Amino acid sequence: MPFEAVIGLEIHAQLQTASKIFCGCSTVFGAPPNTHVCPVCLGFPGALPVLNGAAVDFAVRAGLALGCRINDRSIFARKNYFYPDLPKGYQISQYELPLASQGALEYTVGDGIRRVGITRVHLEEDAGKSLHEGFSDSDRKTYVDFNRSGVPLIEIVTEPDLRSAPEAAAFFARLRAILVWLGVNDGNMEEGSLRCDANVSVRPAGSGAFGTKAEVKNLNSFRFLQKALEYEIDRQIELLREGGRVRQETRLFDAASGGTVSMRSKEEAHDYRYFPEPDLPPVVLDADRVDALRRAMPELPDARRRRFIEQHALPEYDAGHLTESRALADYFEQAVAAGGSPKMVSNWMMGELARALNDNGREISDAPVTAARLASLLQLIDRGTISGAMAKGVFEKMCASGRDAAEIVEAEGLSQIDDEAQILERITSVLSEHADAVAQFRAGKAAALGFLVGQVMKATAGKANPRRVNELLKRELGGGSPGT
DSSP states (O other): OOEEEEEEEEEEEEOOOSBOSSSSOBOOTTOOTTOSOOTTTTTOTTOOOOOOHHHHHHHHHHHHHTTOEEOSEEOEEEEEOOOTTOTTSEEEEEOSSOSEEEEEEEEEETTEEEEEEEEEEEEEEOOOEEEOSSSTTTTTOOEEEOTTTTOEEEEEEEOSOBOSHHHHHHHHHHHHHHHHHHTSOOOOTTTTSEEEEEEEEEEETTOOSOOOOEEEEEEOSHHHHHHHHHHHHHHHHHHHHTTOOOOOEEEEEETTTTEEEEEEEOOOGGGGOOEEOTTSOOEEOOHHHHHHHHHTOOOOHHHHHHHHHHHHOOOHHHHHHHTSSHHHHHHHHHHHHTTOOHHHHHHHIIIIIHHHHHHHTOOGGGOSSOHHHHHHHHHHHHTTSSOHHHHHHHHHHHHHHOOOHHHHHHHTTOOOBOOHHHHHHHHHHHHHHOHHHHHHHHTTOTHHHHHHHHHHHHHTTTOBOHHHHHHHHHHHHTSSSTTO
């Protein structure tokens, strides 16, 4: 019997606010343990939470990007469970009335449109962090760092619309790109600011009923998500084929073995004993505030990709690459606005500029050559002032010195030779020195022309216009085709 997987994701994204969700403590990562804490985020008796308005705005932006209905009234609740890194013994979250709901993420996959439903987007606070290793007595003790306690999160819950591990990983990557594009989340999965839990079950192909699901917790990379789901799907199918039963449970992914291991039996939502948070009033969003946030939304990646194809006649591949991040897309448009040919800008961004960034460990936001200066370099190629090969050397000098292309070309005498008399002088000399190559060309050996072009370029130190060299060589050789 063939089986199919049914997958839904729960993504926790840290919001890029300067302070925590209910207090003024810093959210900066990497501070010494337990230094970004106060009575509020440590849950001291009598300390009252105050909602961070910027966190609400970020959550609304995410909800709008995911096509959600923004609810004009949402309520915080206490989610009760007991972990050492949860100082209050409960987590302030949203349950029955979330901030946003009933959305979908539509995105292009190949020639088709993929749609994944979004059940809800809600606000909540993060827990602290239990440290199980790295100390001399880690075999006997667990340490707790509460710096992360109270950091603002949104939880994005999808419908069970995903059907394979690669599809789930691709969706997670697309969602990450959108959150980073919006400036809502920094996308740093290594630091834990973006994490994913996956709910997965299997069922006979074509069946409408859901199987028993397992939840795989705290997956912090696309690769780990895919590997964990592949293992878990195979594990459940094997269990069912052998006549066994899948248990509802929470599992963890073990990167070393590439498998999942049982953590605990799965709690149902009512086991958390949710009840309204008495210290926080309902979140009431008026229409004007939501409309203002909607008007301020940037053009999203898929829409920008389509516009690049239509407006700039870019191939699908180029447009997809240039919209991988908002900074890349902005750089491209700035270079085009400064006079660069769209396709040439795209080629150089994916080629020479990408290599320069990789070699120096830089991001596009810190590019060694500005978009306007790249455009000025490409204009020199268009005008025939320098050749494409010469431009690469100029680009390297631009990266190293920060100087403009025209300044480098003028200072170093790099202008391309386009004058017919100068080129013909070099051609005459080359033809007299390489009579054997001339004879080979006239005998029908086309490759001899390439050799002669190379010799002329060498004689001009690479400065001659290659197109003019080809034209004039063919003319001097008598007609331009071998054997004539």
